[in-house]
């Protein structure tokens with residue numbers, strides 16, 4: 001059985017522009033309503049660094065221009081309705097300042113994996129404490145135990161792993177096999193243990209498995225595919241949006257394009273090699289069509305149908321990309337999962353909480 005987990009990165013544009021109501025609250029409201037029609041569950045990966053900035057702005061200015069109250073109300077409502085909220089951190093917002101138009105981030109804290117253990121420990125604690133402070137009153141059993149790093153930047157991650165475990169986080173969901181970046185944030189996940197099956201991570205490397213490890217990696221489902229497989233109306237929308245809200249401080253400009261980084265090359269030889277090479281295609285429910293996602297789910301099922309285990313099929317999305325086109329193209333996928341409930345189910349990480357929490361019993 002595959003457990004379909006939709007994770008939604010809940011944040012404004014990467015360059016600090018944009019209105020949280022327009023990019024987070026309103027699209028997430030539509031998404032929750034759509035999911036409720038099919039019994040699907042949403043896991044909102046809430047960027048707590050931004051949310052705390054919006055709170056600070058309201059407290060300092062006496063005006064809630066960044067919709068902090070609506071955000072908290074929405075997250076509480078989601079948990080009350082059986083959805084989930086877990087931790088996402090764009091550390092560069094903790095020291096951000098507002099220049100009158102947008103948030104100017106602290107670029108020295110942009111690359112998550114580059115921070116010291118002390119700093120990581122501090123910000124993970126702040127994030128987890130904050131989420132639990134307003135979600136436990138809604139559901140006393142609520143626990144923040146899952147994490148995703150900004151820009152998927154977690155490896156090599158000895159300090160990250162230590163900081164997460166130190167704060168009771170049991171699951172990281174930042175890795176996608178085949179993923180590679182080079183620039184202000186760099187990583188290479190081509191050797192990751194699996195594209196789908198969770199593993200206990202080695203103490204210094206989230207991509208590697210060590211059955212004594214206490215932290216689990218639940219990878220975002222990914223396939224190695226040729227560039228044509230990336231085409232969809234919403235992929236183009238994403239490209240246009242990230243051009244408009246480009247991160248000018250980022251010399252590589254690598255952060256927010258919907259296509260692989262290598263797709264920016266323009267020479268003829270580059271184009272030929274681009275067409276021939278394969279690239280990391282994530283199960284992204286905002287950028288892929290429903291038909292593309294059904295294909296991926298069926299391929300995953302074929303590959304892993306032998307085991308009787310309950311396995312997660314983790315998808316990723318971004319609230320700021322959930323437009324009307326996406327709403328219509330996602331329906332066939334939701335319908336497909338809902339109507340094949342003997343093979344698939346909608347879930348959250350909560351379905352695996354016992355499995356990932358019982359690590360103390362592991363024999364060394």
Ligand SMILES: [Zn+2]
Nearest residue numbers: 009011150151
């Ligand atoms: Zn993010």
